[in-house]
Amino acid sequence: MLDLQRIRQEPDRVREAIRTKGLGDPELVDRVLALDAEHRRTLTELQETRHRQNTLARQIGQLMREGRRDEAQALIEENTRLKEHVKTLEARARELGEELEALLLEIPNIPHPSVPVGRGPEDNVVLHEEGCPPTFDFEPLPHWELAARHGLIDFERGAKVTGSGFPFYVGKGARLQRALIQFFLDLAVQQGGYTEIQPPLFVNADSARGTGQLPDKEDLMYVIERDGLYPIPTAEVPVTNYFRDEILEESQLPIKFCAYSPCFRREAGSYGRDVRGLNRLHQFDKVELVQFVHPDTSYDALEQLREDAERPLRLLGLPYRRVLMCTAETGFTQAKKYDLEVWSAGQQRWLEVSSISNFEDFQARRARVRFRPADGGRPRFVHTLNGSGLALPRVVAALLEHYQQADGSIVIPEVLRPYTGFDRIG
Secondary structure, rough: OOOOOHHHHHHHHHHHHHHHHOOOOOOHHHHHHHHHHHHHHHHHHHHHHHHHHHHHHHHHHHHHOOOOOHHHHHHHHHHHHHHHHHHHHHEEEEEEEEHHHHHHHOOOOOOOOOOOOOHHEEEEEEEEEEOOOOOOOOOOOOOOHHHHHHHEHOOOOOOOOOOOOOEEEHHHHHHHHHHHHHHHHHHHOOOOOOEEOOOEEEEEHHHHHHHHOOOOOHOOOEEEEOOOOEEEEHHHHHHHHHHHEEEEEEOOOOEEEEEEEEEEEOOOOOHHHHHHOOOOOOOOEEEEEEEEEEHEEEHHHHHHHHHHHHHHHHHHOOOOOOEOOOOOOOOOOOOOEEEEEEEEEOOOEEEEEEEEEEOOOOHHHHHHHHHEOOOOOOOOOEEEEEEEEEHHHHHHHHHHHHHOOOOOEOOOOOOHHHHHOOOOOO
8 A cells, every 4th residue: 555644745646646547536535635634633632632631630639639529529520521532532543544544455556657658558668579470381370279289288178177267287288387387486596596485375365455456356366255265366465475564674685585376366357369278267377476675676676577587488489578568557556567478479469478566665565564774763664576487378378389380299498398308299
């Protein structure tokens, strides 16, 4: 969430953030400010009433010691009335505080000044393209046809056992998945300096709220109502909450974690060609990169994180592009976001395989993750960042399509062969 002081000082900027992101009603700012003013007035009255109580207590004691019981009794009666008023004020302050926090959870993060203002995908900015789309002397197949031809992925039986969007990976398809996961983790640890972490696959509501899944993305998550748990939509959620309610030492920063996990997403409203094959699944595998950094270095960290996410695409030889997302595409919690899109040779279009984001202190305030400055002073909120390094389904789709051969076989990139144990499919 945003710092309340920032909303007080920059209400117009917050209103503009709501407008340009297209998330919520700018009038929400006025409601927050009005509620904040009432909350502060109530706290001030509560403080003054308690101060009057303390004054009366001293006066009553003095009168009783002097034997002036009649005068003391009048003050005792006033003090009794004040006690009831304090209870009323405490209840009202608590109620206002809860209402205020609920409203603050509905206000999106403020985009960084470098984020282009836009209304949709057409306003995103392609910053960099790397690699050349392959040319074929035959008609390239989309990955779902290649997967069916080689028995790599069984979408139909997955739909029978669970539902659409829950495929089986079979034989070399399963080994390819496992190889990519290990490859991505090894790159993150050995070249990126990340510490590998294996997170829980379910989180509670406090964790979902800490990273901004609640109350913004309820419709995208599965929920286990009986236990109050949520299957994770990304490892970002448990890993970012690793330090929830903790104070770190400045010397510990930056902290860099990588984590593999299955991800579970309802993807409500998805339809059309975007859901064909591996394009959009309800369960998929992903390696996530998460960083906790000093506020002064978070935008340098964002660029390094982006490099960490691009590295495996370069090594796999897959053409990709880097896209700076506009305000409307940046998301509720992000201050700045890049997408990495890989070229799908069989579908002739770009597929997103990673989002790399700086949240500044937005998540850290919700999860209450702070650090103690080395030179003293009050604890400060860390900045959090994350990025997919990478999401597997569309990488697999692009890899199968990019490396298909005229004879129907699929060549495995050389860098991946030590992990797969084979150099060709088919």
